[in-house]
Amino acid sequence: MNILTRILTAILLSVPCSGWAGEGWPGSALSAEDAMTVRADQFVSADQHRDWQVDLDQRGLRAAGSTAHEAYIDVLRERLIKAGIPNVYEEPVTLKKWEVGKWSLEVIGNADTDTDTDVITLPTASFVPYSGGTPQDGVRGRLELVQSDNDFNGDKLKGNVALIPLSKPKTTLEVFAEAAFSLYGFGQYPASARPYERTYFSTSQMAKKLDALKQAGAIGAVFILDEPASNALGLYAPYDGESRGVPALYVDKNVGHTLLTLAERGFDVRLMVDAKIRSVNSRNLIGVIPGASDELIVLNSHTDGPNGIEDNGPNVIVAMAQYLSRLPREALPRSVMVLLTTGHFAGAQGGQAFVDAHLDDETLGKIAALLCLEHLGAEEWVQGPGGRWMPTGKAEPYVFFMPNIPALIAAAKDAVNRADSAPTIIRGPTRPQGGGYFHDHVWPGEGQVFWGRVRIPTANYIAGPNYLFNWGISTADKVDYQRLQRETMAFTEMTLRLARTPMGQLREFAE
Template sequence: MTTIGEDVEWPSGHVPAVPGARIPDGGFLGLGVLDTWQRDLDARGLRATGSDAHHAYVASLVDRLGRVGVDDVRRETLPLRRWTPLSWRLSVAGSDGPVDIPLVAPVAYSGSTPAEGVRAELSAEAVEGRIGVVDVPLPALSAQVFDDLDWGEHQDIRRGENYDPGTPYERVWLSQDTMREHLDRFARAGAAGLVLIVDLPAEALREGYLLYDGVHRGVPAVFVGREQGERLRAAAATGQEATLVLEARVDDVETANVLGLIPGASDEIVVLHSHTDGTNGLEDNGPEAVLAMAQYLSRVPRHELPRSVLVLLTTGHFSTHTAWGLEAFLERHRDDLVPRIAAALCLEHLGARTWTHDQQAGLPLQEHEFGCAFASPHQAVIDAVRRGLDRAAVTESRVLRPFVPDTTGRSPDGTTWPGDGSAFWHSAGLPSANFITGPGYLLNAVPVIDLIDVAALRRQAVAFTETVIDLCALPFTDLHARRDPR
């Protein structure tokens, strides 16, 4: 894999950190280096939490953080019970023998079977000893839903010329709660296995890594696309027998968060965060943007950067539960680093182009994927991140309020949001924002380099560096002042 050698040309020398000012283009890491990094990331493929591929990527990040000038780079390890699939297949009994059913992927962390698999009747109901067959529809949302969640007014949101609030927003990752409900129900019933029929073509689900909460549910399960739905529903209605194979290995391993510091004029901290495990070159390329941002920020004279910047690249997005690595960081450092945090910014899935299942994968598209930032109820953070979105001019400049009910019982207002940086708010009550996109190919463990606009990623990295500089300069009390939640 590509690493940064001494011959890489990039900007050097001191750079300014002026709140509200734009960064000169020549002072920021060039497109060529970012493109090399992005292609290297995409070539790594699935980086399941705690896997060899994930360890190798973390090692690359540790090396590069030191090279771009980040101080005190270190790992903080965490234990993990990791599930790894080895083989999977499904066949249905036919008059002339078993008929193989094309599968999309196994359901991550679902369970396992013996090498020969389990043979049982198919059933649409959760019945002990049978293999379940259930449908997973996609929620029918639209752009208007997200506009309605914005902290501001309609006129505060910068949109493209062809914006239509009725634009459908249907993504398979939005169906994960439904998947979890089915898995839990069939596991409780003692089912021998489960087949989830997702309402998408198999090609759109190819090598999908779902569910990604890392909960060991104890019922082996697989995904099929809509092409197999009719056959499997009919087979379940007549109680045909099927054989399901899902061999998997469970290992006790270690995985690690990565921390590093860019010293500023005070011990107060602005956190720059993303996660390191992922499925492809988009999920998650936040660390690549963070590296470019750190290369600029580390060249700011210490006395000109009002706060220190903590670079935090966490593990655990694809295991145990979302943002587990961040939760562990907040718990481990609740008495030392956390009280010093003025604000936090999480970046995920930058430069994403739009793709839907009825478009040909691999063709560069001109339209960028629908995007937004979530933010805690702190007006100074809301304003700062909206300016960053406006400056990047890639996605819409939506800044949304937390809207997902928090199940931890720790959120200051009972809400959170669907992003790895959400724990800054729901676990620690910190002023924070989380940029994110969620295209349909987000969780497909396949090459997606043609669906990533690296020039747009660079514009976002530049703009969010300006956001970090703004956050470093704002008074601590202003950042922590909560606004009316309405």
């Protein structure tokens, strides 16, 4: 049964849904008036959102296609059914899964010494995903400092282990605000005066660096993060799903200082990364809330991630679904599809797979708009005394990416105002000519696939807190649950508004 048949069947066979009544889950049927202005008392409780966030933290790293990831997909399926979507199904996706066991970094001694006397094990922050694996006993080579791109040329790195310091660009929110359609919550404090320095910015060129190391003949690499151990722990980037064949590790700035001294003195290191990449079967989750027609508004987020903030979008969409599923069908001019994609941390393969699967049917043409929600309720944490991240007491800045479609921008402005989502920048693509693929993206976010590849009108709400890519850390203490609830209600209203907006207006692109 193809997707359109499923939608039509759901519409024809649907009956009014009273939802599931339970602790924190309202269950009464809603009226047509409730589709115009949502009722705050008819959403899951803040305590329920907190419980979901704690649950995500406890699952740890949900690497694409891993056991932890697939178990979470099963949980989300049950939550969607509980939210009033009985017709939840799965579409298969084949992923390149990064599997890692142990990893280590040892200092062996002077490079001219063949013996392994005085071996010292140094602490590491993390492995570099998809970098490459070593034999069980690792690889040994001279530690060679890379100070410029010229060091990738010649024989300096051949057969050796590269040591590469990474630095964070000094940026402000002007990097996003300079092409904004709208700014919310900036007041007298302009974007150009708001520092926006994030640890993961230093990893933006990692794929290119690993490719250059492979070309130079390096047998391994150590990347020094400009962060103390607490901030560097568990960084998971890059995640394009492509093996580079150069096993690599991250270390914090203190260990990095030691390694810089050892490199000057000509020491050898042994680097071990017990890892491989293999193809595995995963799945996208799809559910349909029947409306008055088979046209669609899509709610999208991804299911894999390193921690609870990356990504809590699916749980917010569950909360939205339990409201939308209790509205009368005639109050939904369009049906609502929930699309929870897999493989974001393997090159965004879930979104790509959905597009590929439906290029030859009518599904993509039925989608009037897509709303992608990521990293909701995030609080801002920045470096404090000693360099450790500390809360500022403010919300993490958000960027709402979308094409220049007036009806979409107007709906986004109202949603941001309804959520009191300050500060938020509503803006167009960062790379307008991007093709919608991982290394040819239109903007940073799962939703860019759908605009970049097939021009589905897409709005992608996303934040990039410092802790976004770190596995093994708590995020439940870094979420403002009152803001998260406001976002849930605001985006439910936005979904209903888009369901009422004529298709022609959603296809009206302003040059």
